[in-house]
Amino acid sequence: MLFLIILLIIVCVALGLFVLIQNPKGGGLATGGGGSNMFGVQRTGDVLEKGTWVLLTLVVVLTLSITTIAKSGGSSTGEASKIQQHLDKTPAPSPIGSRTAPAPAPAATDTTKK
Template sequence: MSTFTIFLALIVIVAFLLIVVIMVQNPKGGGLSSSFGGGGTQQIGGVKKTTDFLDKSTWTLAGLLLALILLSNVAINRSTTTADSKALDQDQTAVPAPQVPAQTTNNTATVKDSVK
C-alpha cells in the first residue's frame, strides 16, 4: 500500500469524525449536550463537561486533519516518478510552442493624419 493511500484513508476518517462532532453540536445550546442536561439538578456528566469535550475534540480533529494534509503533501512530493510520468514529461517538452506572427503596421501615422 502506498503512502498516498494511507494518508488518503486517514484524512477521510478524520474528516468524517470531524463532521460528526460538528453536527452533534448545536450553536443555541441544544444538540447532544442538552440531552444530558435534564430538568433537575442531578446531571450525569453535566452539560458543561459535554460541551468542553465536543469543543476540544473539534479543535483536536481539525488540527489532526491539517497535519495529515500537510504531511501527505510532503510525502507525495518525495515519491519517485514512474515511467508513465517521465513519458508524459518528454511528450510535453517535444511539442513546440505556437508562435504568433509579428504584425508590423504603421498605426501612428494613421492616428496623426486623422487628428489633423
C-alpha cells in the same frame, strides 16, 4: 502514503460529525432527542470542543505530512514515474501564434428529403 490519505478521510468525517453534534449558541443537534445526558450539558460541550480541536490538529498534521511525502517523491511504487514518463512522451501543444494549415472542410452532403 495511501494509509495517510485514508486516515485523513476518516478524520475529516469524524471532524464533520463533531461539528454537527456540537451545541452552538442557539441550540443544535446535541439538544434534540433524549433527556439523558452522560456528562451533563457543560461537560459535553467541553469534550466536543476539545475533540474538535484535536481532530482539526490531526487534519492539519496529516495534510502537511502527505504534502511533504508527495513532494519528496516518497511513493513506494513506480506509478508516479510511469505517469511522468507518459507525460514526457506526449507532444507539447503548438504555440498560439504558429498555425498550421486548416483542416479540410467536410464534403457537402445532400440534405433534401426524398
